[in-house]
Amino acid sequence: MLDILSYSFMQRAFAAGITIGLVAPMIGCFLVAKRYSLIADSLAHVSLAGVAIGVVLAVNPIASALVVAVLVALVIEKLRVSKVLTGEVALAMFLSSGLAVAVVLIGLAQNVHVDLFSFLFGSITTVSTADLWIILPLGGAVLAFVGLLYKELAYLAFDDESAKVGGLPTRFLNQALVVLAAVTVVLSLRIVGGLLIGALMVIPVATAMQIGRSFRQTIIFATALGLIAVIAGLSASFYLNTAAGGTIVLISLMLFAIAVSWRKITAW
Amino acid sequence: MGDDTIISFKDVIFSFDGRPVLDHISLGINRGDYLGVIGPNGGGKTTMLRLMLGLIDAQAGTVRLFNRPVGDFKDWYKIGYVPQKATSFESRFPFTVEEVVTLGRIPRAGLFRRLGETDREAVEQALDQVHLLPQRKNLVAELSGGQQQRVFIAKGLVANPEVLILDEPTVGVDVESQDEFYHLLSRLNREHGITLIVVSHDIDVIANEVNSLACVNQTLTCHNDPAEFTKGEFVDKLYGHTRKLILHRH
Numbered sequence: 310m311l312d313i314l315s316y317s318f319m320q321r322a323f324a325a326g327i328t329i330g331l332v333a334p335m336i337g338c339f340l341v342a343k344r345y346s347l348i349a350d351s352l353a354h355v356s357l358a359g360v361a362i363g364v365v366l367a368v369n370p371i372a373s374a375l376v377v378a379v380l381v382a383l384v385i386e387k388l389r390v391s392k393v394l395t396g397e398v399a400l401a402m403f404l405s406s407g408l409a410v411a412v413v414l415i416g417l418a419q420n421v422h423v424d425l426f427s428f429l430f431g432s433i434t435t436v437s438t439a440d441l442w443i444i445l446p447l448g449g450a451v452l453a454f455v456g457l458l459y460k461e462l463a464y465l466a467f468d469d470e471s472a473k474v475g476g477l478p479t480r481f482l483n484q485a486l487v488v489l490a491a492v493t494v495v496l497s498l499r500i501v502g503g504l505l506i507g508a509l510m511v512i513p514v515a516t517a518m519q520i521g522r523s524f525r526q527t528i529i530f531a532t533a534l535g536l537i538a539v540i541a542g543l544s545a546s547f548y549l550n551t552a553a554g555g556t557i558v559l560i561s562l563m564l565f566a567i568a569v570s571w572r573k574i575t576a577w
Numbered sequence: 578m579g580d581d582t583i584i585s586f587k588d589v590i591f592s593f594d595g596r597p598v599l600d601h602i603s604l605g606i607n608r609g610d611y612l613g614v615i616g617p618n619g620g621g622k623t624t625m626l627r628l629m630l631g632l633i634d635a636q637a638g639t640v641r642l643f644n645r646p647v648g649d650f651k652d653w654y655k656i657g658y659v660p661q662k663a664t665s666f667e668s669r670f671p672f673t674v675e676e677v678v679t680l681g682r683i684p685r686a687g688l689f690r691r692l693g694e695t696d697r698e699a700v701e702q703a704l705d706q707v708h709l710l711p712q713r714k715n716l717v718a719e720l721s722g723g724q725q726q727r728v729f730i731a732k733g734l735v736a737n738p739e740v741l742i743l744d745e746p747t748v749g750v751d752v753e754s755q756d757e758f759y760h761l762l763s764r765l766n767r768e769h770g771i772t773l774i775v776v777s778h779d780i781d782v783i784a785n786e787v788n789s790l791a792c793v794n795q796t797l798t799c800h801n802d803p804a805e806f807t808k809g810e811f812v813d814k815l816y817g818h819t820r821k822l823i824l825h826r827h
Contacts, residue, residue, distance in 0.1 A: 342670040457689060464680045467672060471660055471732075474630045475684040476653030522716065523673040 313547050322433035322500065322543055322553070324441055328448035329497040329509070330539030334517070334531035335455055336493045337510035339486055341518075342466035348385065348487060349510045351400040352494045353503040354407030355381045360428050360498065361414035370428070371443050371495060378491035381407075386487045390480070431502035431554030433543065444496045451489050462486065463524055500539070501554035509535060512561040519568040534564055581607040582644075583740060583772060584629055589638035591624055598624050602638070602797045606774065608739070611766045613787035613803070614776045620794035622776050626744055629774070630658060654684035657733035657771075659743040662726055662750075674720070674728050675713040678703055681732035703735040707761065723754025730761070740772040741765065747779060759786050 313319050340346045356374040363373025381403060388399045415425050427435055436444075455462065464472040465482045473479040490510075497506040513534035514527070521527030542557030549556070584606040591599040599621045606612055616622045627633045628640050631647045640647045643655065681703070682696040704710045707727040712720065717728055726746060733741050743762075747755045763786065765771045777783040784790060784803040792798045 460680070460683055460686075460692065461688065463676070464683055466670070467677065467680060468660065470632060471658060471680075472683075473632065474653060474656065474658045475681070476651065477683065478688070518669070518671060521671045522714070523671060524676050527671050 313544060318434050318436065319543070319547060321436040321438065321441055323540070325436050325444045325496070326433075326500050326539040326543050326557075327536065328444055329493070329500055330536040331532050332448050332451050332493050333497055333506065333509045334513035334535035335528060336451065336486075336489050337514045338517070338524075338528045338531050339462050339466045340490060341511060341514045342524075343469070343486075345396070346507070346511050346514075347397070347400050348382075348490055349494060350507040351385070351404040351407070352378050352382055352487075352491050353498075353506045354404045354411075356407070356491070356495045356498060357425070357428055357503045358407045358410035358414070359495070361411040361418075361425075365414055365418045369439060369443070371440055371498065374495045374498060375443070375447075375492065378495050379488050382487040382491035383484060386484055390483075427502070428498050429502050429504050430552055431498070431500050431505065433500060433546070433553045436499045440499055444499075447492055448496055451492055454485070454489065458482070458485070466524075500543075501557055505554045505558050508558045508561065509538070512558065512565055513538065516561070516565040516568045519565070519572050534561070538564060581609075583608050583642070584774070585639075585641045586625070586628070587639045587641075589628065589635045589640060591621070591628065591633070591635050593624075597795060599628075599635075599793075600795045602793075604791060604797060604799065606772065608772055609766070609770055611762070611773045611786070611788045612775070612791055613780075613783040613789070614774060614791045614793060615778070615780045615783060616793035618778070622793045623744065625791075625793055626742060626774075626776050629742065630656070654736040655739045657681070657736065657738035657741040659726075659729045659733040659741065659746055661744045661748060662722070662729060662746075669718060672717050673713065674704070674709055674715055674717055674731075675700060677717055677728050678731045678735050681735035685736045699735050699737070703731040706734060707731045721751075721754075722749040723751055723758070726750050726754065726758065730758075734765070734771075738771070740774065742774045744776050745778065746775060747777065747782070755782070762786065 314323070337346065337349070340348060356378040359374030359377030360370040362377060363370035366373065385399050385403060388394050389396050394402070411425065424432070461472075461477055461482055464475065464477060465479060465486070469479055493510065494506050497509060501509050513531045516534050517527045517530035521530050538557050538561040542560045543553055545551065545560070546553040546556040582605040586602045586604040589599055589602040590597070602625065614622045614625060624633070628635055629642070629647070631650065634648070642650045643652065678700050679692065679696070682692055682699060686692050686696060701710065704713055707730055709724065709727050709731060712724065717725060720728065733743070747758060750758065759782070762773055762775070766773050775783060775787065787803055789799065790803045
C-alpha cells in the first residue's frame with residue numbers, strides 16, 4: 310500500500326484530494342439545505358471558461374479559473390437577489406455559456422496544447438506544486454471561514470428570511486456562500502474535474518442526510534464521507550488504472566446506496 | 578403616539594407592480610398590546626408584517642420600531658418572529674429542535690461570538706415554556722404540525738424579545754394544539770408582558786383572544802374592542818360580503 314505514496318504525483322494528488330474531500334461536502338451541506346446545489350455545476354462550467362482564458366493569457370489556469378468563477382458567482386447572486394432572472398434560468402444560462410466559452414477559446418488558442426479533457430474529468434497526474442500553493446491555503450481558508458461563521462451560515466441555510474429579521478447580514482452571507490462554492494469548485498478541477506465536482510458536493514451530503522440526526526452531525530458525516538470517497542477513489546484509480554474523478558464519484562454513490570439500505574434495514 | 582408606542586406606521590403606502598397593496602396606513606402598537614391583524618387574502622396583512630420586520634420598504638410614509646425608523650433599527654433581538662410554518666424551512670434537511678431554537682439566540686449573541694452557557698440555558702427555558710424539552714434532540718421534520726409550531730415559537734422567544742410577531746401561526750395545526758397555542762400566547766402577554774402581533778385568517782378565533790384588532794384590506798380599520806367587531810357589519814365591510822361568524826368561547 311505504501312508504494313502508492315512513494316510517487317510524488319500521488320503525494321500531491323492526495324494532498325489536493327484530502328483538501329477537497331473535506332471542503333466540497335461541507336459547502337455542499339449549506340447549498341443543499343438552501344436547495345441551491347445546482348450552482349456547483351454552473352460554477353464548474355464557468356470555471357472551465359476561466360481555465361481557457363488562463364491558457365490564452367498564458368497564466369496558471371487554476372488562478373484564472375478562480376478569478377472568473379468568483380466574479381461570475383457574485384453576478385449570479387446579484388441576478389438572483391434582483392430577480393432579473395429566476396435562479397434556475399440564471400444557472401442554466403451560465404452552465405451552458407461557461408462550457409461554450411471554454412470550447413471556443415481553446416479552439417482559438419491553436420499553438421497551445423492544453424488538455425481540456427483533464428479539466429473536465431480531472432487528472433491526478435497533473436497536480437503541480439504550484440497548484441498546491443493555491444489549493445491548500447484556499448482550502449484551509451474555506452474551512453476557517455465556515456468554522457468562524459458556522460452558526461450564521463446554519464441560520465441562513467435554515468431560513469434566509471428569519472435570519473434577515475434576526476439582524477444577520479444575509480446579503481453578505483449569501484455572497485460569501487457563493488464565493489466559497491466558486492473557490493471549492495475551482496480547487497477540485499484537477500482531481501475530479503468540472504463535470505463531476507457537483508457530484509462530490511452533493512452525494513456525500515445526500516448520504517449524510519440518510520444517517521445524520523442533526524445539522525451538525527450531517528455536516529460531520531458528509532465531510533467524513535467525502536474524505537473516504539477521495540482517499541478510496543484515488544487509491545483504487547491508482548491500482549486499477551481507472552479515471553480518478555469517476556472512481557471517487559462511484560465510491561460516493563456506493564456509500565449512498567449502503568446508507569439507504571442501512572436505513573431501510575434498521576427501520577424494520 | 579406616546580412613549581409606550583413600540584411599533585408605528587405613519588401614512589404608509591405600499592404598491593407592488595403598480596398595484597396598490599396598502600394605502601395610507603397609520604397605526605400605533607403599544608407595549609403590552611395583544612393585536613390581531615385580520616383581513617382577506619391579498620388585502621395587505623402580510624405586507625404590513627413584512628414592513629414591520631424590515632423585509633420590504635414602504636414607498637411612502639414611515640415605519641418605526643422602538644422609535645427608530647425600521648431601516649436604522651439594529652436591536653433585532655427585541656423582535657421575535659414566528660414565520661408561517663409551511664413556507665419557512667427546508668423540512669427534509671436534518672435540524673434538531675434544539676438546533677432550531679438555538680438559532681434564535683444568534684441575534685443576542687452577535688456575529689463571530691460563540692454561544693455560551695447563558696444561551697444554552699435560554700434555549701432550555703424556551704423549550705420548557707413550550708413543553709418540548711423531552712423532544713430537544715428530535716428532528717423537527719419528525720414532529721407533528723402542532724409541535725413544529727411550538728418549535729418556532731420557542732425560537733421566537735429564546736432571545737427574550739419584547740415583541741412577538743406571528744404570521745398565520747395556526748395553519749396546519751390541529752384544533753387541540755391551537756387551543757394550547759392560544760393559552761400560551763395569552764400567558765406570554767398577561768404574565769410576561771410580551772407585546773403580541775398575530776396575523777391570522779381565522780377571525781373567529783382571533784377576535785376572541787386579542788385585546789385589539791387591526792382590520793386590513795388596503796386601508797386600515799382598527800377596533801379596540803374585538804367584541805364590537807364581531808357584531809356583524811364590520812365583517813361585511815372588511816371582507817366585502819356577508820359572512821357568518823361562529824364564535825368559540827373557552
